[in-house]
Amino acid sequence: MAIHLTFRQDRCKGCGLCVAVCPKHILALEGGTNVKGYHPAACTDQAACIGCASCAKMCPDSIITIEKD
Amino acid sequence: MAIHLTFRQDRCKGCGLCVAVCPKHILALEGGTNVKGYHPAACTDQAACIGCASCAKMCPDSIITIEKD
Amino acid sequence: MTTIYRKTKGLQDTELHYCPGCAHGIVHKLIGEVLEEMDALGAAIGICPVGCAVFAGNYFSFDTIEAAHGRAPAVATAVKRTHPTQPVFTYQGDGDLASIGAAEIVHAAMRGEKFTTIFINNAIYGMTGGQMAPTTLIGQKATTAPLGRTKEQAGMPIRVAEMLSTLDGCVYAERVCVTDVPHLNKAKKALKKAFARQMAGDGFTFVEVLAACPTNWGMEIEEANRWLMDNMAAYYPLGVIKDTEAM
Amino acid sequence: MTTIYRKTKGLQDTELHYCPGCAHGIVHKLIGEVLEEMDALGAAIGICPVGCAVFAGNYFSFDTIEAAHGRAPAVATAVKRTHPTQPVFTYQGDGDLASIGAAEIVHAAMRGEKFTTIFINNAIYGMTGGQMAPTTLIGQKATTAPLGRTKEQAGMPIRVAEMLSTLDGCVYAERVCVTDVPHLNKAKKALKKAFARQMAGDGFTFVEVLAACPTNWGMEIEEANRWLMDNMAAYYPLGVIKDTEAM
Amino acid sequence: MKREIWKGSEAIAEAAIRAGCRCFFGYPITPQNEIPEYMSYHMPQSGGVFVQAESELAAVNMVYGAAASGVRAMTSSSSPGVSLKQEGISYMAACQLPAVVVNVMRGGPGLGSIQPAQGDYFQATRGGGNGDYRTVVLAPANIQEAVDLTQEAFDIADQYRNPVVLLADGLIGQMMEPIVWKERTPRTLPEKTWAACGRGGRDHNNFITSLLIDAPACEAHNLDLAKKTAEMEKNECRWEEILLDDAELVIVAYGTPSRVAQTAAENLRKQGIKAGVFRPITVWPYPYARLREIAGLDRVKTFLTVEMSLGQMLDDVNLAVAERKPVKFYGRCGGAIPHVSEVEQAAVEAWKEVK
Amino acid sequence: MKREIWKGSEAIAEAAIRAGCRCFFGYPITPQNEIPEYMSYHMPQSGGVFVQAESELAAVNMVYGAAASGVRAMTSSSSPGVSLKQEGISYMAACQLPAVVVNVMRGGPGLGSIQPAQGDYFQATRGGGNGDYRTVVLAPANIQEAVDLTQEAFDIADQYRNPVVLLADGLIGQMMEPIVWKERTPRTLPEKTWAACGRGGRDHNNFITSLLIDAPACEAHNLDLAKKTAEMEKNECRWEEILLDDAELVIVAYGTPSRVAQTAAENLRKQGIKAGVFRPITVWPYPYARLREIAGLDRVKTFLTVEMSLGQMLDDVNLAVAERKPVKFYGRCGGAIPHVSEVEQAAVEAWKEVK
Amino acid sequence: MKKEVILSGFGGQGVMSIGKNLVEAAVAEDLEASWVPSYGPEMRGGTANCTVIISDERIGAPLVEEPSEVVAMNRAALAKFESRVAPGGTVFVNSSIIPDKVTRVDVKAVYVPCDEIAVELGNAKVANMVMLGAYVAATGALKPETIETMIAEMFTGKKAKLVPLNLEALHRGLECGKSA
Amino acid sequence: MKKEVILSGFGGQGVMSIGKNLVEAAVAEDLEASWVPSYGPEMRGGTANCTVIISDERIGAPLVEEPSEVVAMNRAALAKFESRVAPGGTVFVNSSIIPDKVTRVDVKAVYVPCDEIAVELGNAKVANMVMLGAYVAATGALKPETIETMIAEMFTGKKAKLVPLNLEALHRGLECGKSA
Numbered sequence A, B: 001m002a003i004h005l006t007f008r009q010d011r012c013k014g015c016g017l018c019v020a021v022c023p024k025h026i027l028a029l030e031g032g033t034n035v036k037g038y039h040p041a042a043c044t045d046q047a048a049c050i051g052c053a054s055c056a057k058m059c060p061d062s063i064i065t066i067e068k069d
Numbered sequence C, D: 001m002t003t004i005y006r007k008t009k010g011l012q013d014t015e016l017h018y019c020p021g022c023a024h025g026i027v028h029k030l031i032g033e034v035l036e037e038m039d040a041l042g043a044a045i046g047i048c049p050v051g052c053a054v055f056a057g058n059y060f061s062f063d064t065i066e067a068a069h070g071r072a073p074a075v076a077t078a079v080k081r082t083h084p085t086q087p088v089f090t091y092q093g094d095g096d097l098a099s100i101g102a103a104e105i106v107h108a109a110m111r112g113e114k115f116t117t118i119f120i121n122n123a124i125y126g127m128t129g130g131q132m133a134p135t136t137l138i139g140q141k142a143t144t145a146p147l148g149r150t151k152e153q154a155g156m157p158i159r160v161a162e163m164l165s166t167l168d169g170c171v172y173a174e175r176v177c178v179t180d181v182p183h184l185n186k187a188k189k190a191l192k193k194a195f196a197r198q199m200a201g202d203g204f205t206f207v208e209v210l211a212a213c214p215t216n217w218g219m220e221i222e223e224a225n226r227w228l229m230d231n232m233a234a235y236y237p238l239g240v241i242k243d244t245e246a247m
Numbered sequence E, F: 001m002k003r004e005i006w007k008g009s010e011a012i013a014e015a016a017i018r019a020g021c022r023c024f025f026g027y028p029i030t031p032q033n034e035i036p037e038y039m040s041y042h043m044p045q046s047g048g049v050f051v052q053a054e055s056e057l058a059a060v061n062m063v064y065g066a067a068a069s070g071v072r073a074m075t076s077s078s079s080p081g082v083s084l085k086q087e088g089i090s091y092m093a094a095c096q097l098p099a100v101v102v103n104v105m106r107g108g109p110g111l112g113s114i115q116p117a118q119g120d121y122f123q124a125t126r127g128g129g130n131g132d133y134r135t136v137v138l139a140p141a142n143i144q145e146a147v148d149l150t151q152e153a154f155d156i157a158d159q160y161r162n163p164v165v166l167l168a169d170g171l172i173g174q175m176m177e178p179i180v181w182k183e184r185t186p187r188t189l190p191e192k193t194w195a196a197c198g199r200g201g202r203d204h205n206n207f208i209t210s211l212l213i214d215a216p217a218c219e220a221h222n223l224d225l226a227k228k229t230a231e232m233e234k235n236e237c238r239w240e241e242i243l244l245d246d247a248e249l250v251i252v253a254y255g256t257p258s259r260v261a262q263t264a265a266e267n268l269r270k271q272g273i274k275a276g277v278f279r280p281i282t283v284w285p286y287p288y289a290r291l292r293e294i295a296g297l298d299r300v301k302t303f304l305t306v307e308m309s310l311g312q313m314l315d316d317v318n319l320a321v322a323e324r325k326p327v328k329f330y331g332r333c334g335g336a337i338p339h340v341s342e343v344e345q346a347a348v349e350a351w352k353e354v355k
Numbered sequence G, H: 001m002k003k004e005v006i007l008s009g010f011g012g013q014g015v016m017s018i019g020k021n022l023v024e025a026a027v028a029e030d031l032e033a034s035w036v037p038s039y040g041p042e043m044r045g046g047t048a049n050c051t052v053i054i055s056d057e058r059i060g061a062p063l064v065e066e067p068s069e070v071v072a073m074n075r076a077a078l079a080k081f082e083s084r085v086a087p088g089g090t091v092f093v094n095s096s097i098i099p100d101k102v103t104r105v106d107v108k109a110v111y112v113p114c115d116e117i118a119v120e121l122g123n124a125k126v127a128n129m130v131m132l133g134a135y136v137a138a139t140g141a142l143k144p145e146t147i148e149t150m151i152a153e154m155f156t157g158k159k160a161k162l163v164p165l166n167l168e169a170l171h172r173g174l175e176c177g178k179s180a
């Protein structure tokens, strides 16, 4: 049962709230910038994701989608 | 020690508040009307007055003066 | 001859336009007496409302300013801040204070403005002819509540003293009435205390006076005072609502 | 594939203009989720404030009305009374609700209007650039309190939920925040309850959300959330302030 | 049709209900308390909503809310109270919301007096609120007209999606006259597809707002509004001409003063002065074109504007007459009502200057 | 004298303090937040009072209170906020209270935009409040003038016991320019014996009120105010004539558009069109007499009014020109600022019609 | 036909209401009519007056400088309005409580002891009806029958029992008016 | 002499402040000057620009359609304003972060690696000072000494230590401008 995290990165404002609440510490802001000039968030280790949706719930811009097969 | 009650009757509106609060029940509204068309209050028995000033304190139009010699 | 009681110097020698038995006249003179006793008639500045007391400046002997409907607390804020050593008060009806002026009174209390508000709660709009006030009781009739106020249509009446007491800037709030001499004496004491605490710079002080409006209640005067004690005082409890240290 | 979390249908597919980390976005989506779960997106009518959330109608997917600054409760009163079976809410900042709109919120609560108010308390004026709000804390700096708010100058900050709770028409008031997932979950529950009680016709319901405005507080986002918990939550206690039967 | 006697304020309230007004929000102020008082009983009776608002500000914003959600709504007040509604009126104009605002004018400025006046003409016709907008302003001169125009006001508001002001002087609000409740043929009106009344199955949400943060968008919106303004100017202008066919002296007046002017004109004719009355019924849009035409007639020698103010409509008369003929002014203010003899005298003086 | 660079809003605030303004009451609104922000620090520094009011209504009524008790006071806001001050301004005018109200205008109507505009001209010059009253309305076109007029405003207010409006478009509030702090010779002003500041030994109490419940008293009061209005009209009218001595085409504009007009006029002259600019500095009292005179000159062929609105001052230009010459209009609105080339083009078109 | 009447008296004397009666009757007779009230600033007590115009043509000014008739129900009313009546007009005086006489010689005076008659009829409140009757009879402005019908329609249900009293008062007034 | 410049860049790049510097220097040289800001609707981030006019005559319109120079501190600025420069005018490009070249042939282009130089000097924040130097040198609108004096006066007290850094940045910019 794999968890799929999708970040709509062009809309990310790099606020880091998702990073802060992830209990598995598997999210991070990327080095590069997106079209808006922010460092977008991404998952560094999808396999470790437990699908708690904490990140997605926190994201003020609602850009994280979480699915499982 | 006599108490003198003065009613500025032309300004009396005949509301009867003084009459109601007098502990000695010596005030009454007169039969006649004043210039304003009201029955003015008056004292029916000055001698019985104890000078408590209840009437004067209650009068909304401040028309009662109380003195003693 | 010594004088036991005479009209206070806080009032001019003019006739009042109020209806027979109206509490406005009584409260006016209590204010006059308190300020006279404080020797503050030369310093005091009163702010009148729009309501039956709109002409109060024709009666008080000290300086007065007529504020726009509901805005007396804003006016008083400016007057007190620019004249910080002088006693300043607003005198407001329930339409003026609790309805259109709700924001201004809440904010003056929040800021802890160092003036006194005297709130004449007669549960009706007097001057305009008997419309419903925010303090009109449930079941009480008014020209805009012809079948009597219902809580479904207009909500439960507002207890202003209690509401303002949730604000730290309000250091003293008492509810009184002037239906008889003992109550009137208490009312005067409350006014005295409010002014004293104002002058001590403690914060915002508030005296709510339950008052009869025989005319718009459609009652005889004694009946009105009885109704007040039986109904208003039951919903709006008399006594000290708040009395705390300087904020 | 099954979806564990997706953007609520209560929001349109548009970008939000809020600053990074701003709580407005989080609360928007909670509202969207609650209404979606209630299956009320077709019926709901939201009233937006003047403040950073002035464009909320560009984000919510249901019908919305932008009210004049502070007047959302008046607007909502009319909307709810003319559409009594539909969920109606106001969404207001602290400048909008607690300052210019103080009279309107007090009276909507007094009347027990059957709508929900969501009060975003970020202790500052966001949209206009960081001026003092009635909820700005003592010592907190603002562009109109450059040395920090003092109680002498501006009084103690107003606790709106507590003040409105003195009114019988207000049947439910809770203070929440959205700084982390547990708090956010509670906030959502509070919103759910408020809407449920609204639809039951109980009276006025109020959810105050303590919110960070990193931009105008001049803080990083995490720092802002910490400051919120340490300082705001200390002065504005989280939890249920009032929860009574229908008025 | 049966003639019934109605007091102005109550007739306005009843007319609104009959015109399908579903909600009324108001705050007491003399001399129009009969409107909210009437509404407090009769609006709920007819299934509508009455709320005594906490203030005029709240009242106008309640109207804004009702209008935004697609419901016919009205508020009423008198001069100082209407000043407080100006922001709200500007917002309604900006958001294109149909609603009716009644001003039963009393003496000003400030608290003024509670007697009839017309000192809020500028406010009503030029917009006391911010920005470029106009509202149709209907000025009845008798109770029948107050009734008819109130009903018409709701249609005009809906047709153009714009607030409409009923501008009555205090006398119109307070006096009684016989009226008939006419059968109305309501206008064919556009559906309120724009209303924020719940999205339902609509493919987009309706968002009522007046904030257009980008200047170009705001300007474009203003130009749209201006188009509508031009439409209203073209279609909604009304006036009455009394004894004007052969008039050489034209009295311009609206509301109560127009009635005084009529009597004065009748009297003046007995003295041999061919006087007539030009009575704007809409004071915005103002009947400039017709008045300009009249000013251009050879036989017309002079104008006299009569107002219960110190001269506000005077600007409009001057704009129309454009110095083609002299324009004199006679006004009473602060609650005083011009007497027939005063108007006559002012007319005679104006006449002397041109004859 | 040293030239310093100041931002318009802050310069206005500092000018007020230097003119002896002792208290400021305001509520935030873009684009004039720098005024309350500046005041929040500098007013207490200079011993005065600053209160951030709970609303514009509260702010204007605080000013009313301060003024009534004899203290120089000011408030400032921008368009929607100024709509909310109209009742208060009417009250101050009615009570004859001196005070200064600043409007840094933004796009309207309603919330509009936050960019510069001039859509509140009618409101400011005709009175958006109720009743017959006028306020002097000063319209600066640069920061030096904003400073000078702000200081002057307090003197005018005190001299006539009347509120004065400083009407600045958003650009004047936001831009920076060098100014000098001139030595002022303040007017000789009447003592404020009428102020309600504590009776002290006075033989009567002062009672500031605008309620005159008897119509005759209210009317008499209005006539007194009207006398004062006439005085202000006589004494306080100001305007500037730029390149006007030989002008054949006259552009009429105030505030920022007058500067655009100036540049346009310079350019037009290069094209052989003798253009000049008539710039009202007081938009009330309006310089009708001088403009009428100019309209009467043979060499003057046509007028072009330029505003950051859809044509409000246009009424005043028309009143003065009275169809002696054509009056054309060019306006931008909603926050847009007219470009020099647009004004040039509008002028060229106007010119073609008369040449 | 055009009648321009000012009716004036104390707040409670019912002058406003007989003013309205006149308008109603006029409308019943298919005439034009208008009623304009004027109150003093007092909430209670004080004087009140109204102007009633009845005409067979469209009514212009609803207020009048020189009324064709003045109805004075109290002393203050007579003092205030006697001078205003048009020459040849009529002043109606409630002689029960107004001791003064009309001093002008160019107007007609009709003295009606309204309160006395009303008290005689057992209800002081119908004094105004007496005056209404006197006015109608003396001026001939309206048909007595119209007023009678109106009174019959005015009091319905529980109040129907007031009809005879009011009719009686009206008739007594009509007599006073006729003989005037 | 009349210079009409539009300076544009990201919110934090200091374009507004060098605009102000230009005005201050102009005033120090007894010229007329004006500065008009323009912000986007965003609270944080977004773009900002200002229009500065320096002239020896009274300044009319404070906004310009065809600026004599454009200073572009970021890519969006260049894209937006290049087309507006008056023919014969100059475009200043912060080449450190703008990869694009000026495409118009009727204007002069001055490429200044502002950020690189600033980083070289140890403080990325002085990139705007580099651009200021380049502008002054390339246009000759103001005397470098005036700017120097201004910088010396600008940073006082604790901030005085920033003077050498800023002067250095200015000088590096002046060089870029001269050689342009």
Ligand SMILES: Cc1ncc(C[n+]2csc(CCOP(=O)(O)OP(=O)(O)O)c2C)c(N)n1
Pocket: C049, C050, C051, C052, C053, C069, C092, C093, C094, C095, C096, C097, C120, C122, C124, C125, C126, C127, C128, C133, C213, E027, E028, E029, E030, E056, E080, E081, E084, E111
């Ligand atoms: C802006 C405005 N709105 C309304 C009014 C009308 N008005 C005058 S007094 C009053 C209310 C009076 O009631 P209250 O404040 O309870 O005082 P009271 O007369 O009972 O003493 C109202 C609504 C007004 N003058 N101004």
Ligand SMILES: Cc1ncc(C[n+]2csc(CCOP(=O)(O)OP(=O)(O)O)c2C)c(N)n1
Pocket: D049, D050, D051, D052, D053, D069, D092, D093, D094, D095, D096, D097, D120, D122, D124, D125, D126, D127, D128, D133, D213, F027, F028, F029, F030, F056, F080, F081, F084, F111
């Ligand atoms: C009548 C009026 N006054 C003032 C403003 C300016 N204004 C816009 S938003 C705002 C306050 C914003 O603060 P808040 O309500 O706390 O919301 P936030 O932006 O913090 O979310 C103000 C004062 C306005 N638009 N209208």
Ligand code: SF4
Pocket: A007, A011, A012, A013, A014, A015, A016, A017, A018, A019, A040, A041, A058, A059, A060, A061, A062, A063, A064, D021
């Ligand atoms: S919470 Fe959302 S906006 Fe913020 S960093 Fe994470 S994904 Fe980006």
Ligand code: SF4
Pocket: B005, B021, B022, B023, B024, B025, B026, B027, B043, B048, B049, B050, B051, B052, B053, B054, B055, B056, B066
């Ligand atoms: S002083 Fe006291 S005892 Fe005397 S009359 Fe008055 S109330 Fe009665």
Ligand code: SF4
Pocket: C017, C018, C019, C021, C022, C023, C024, C052, C122, C126, C127, C212, C213, C214, C215, C216, G043
């Ligand atoms: S109406 Fe009521 S409050 Fe007003 S004076 Fe009369 S009794 Fe007093």
Ligand code: SF4
Pocket: D017, D018, D019, D021, D022, D023, D024, D052, D122, D126, D127, D212, D213, D214, D215, D216, H043
């Ligand atoms: S300014 Fe504050 S409240 Fe507004 S969007 Fe930014 S963080 Fe949020």
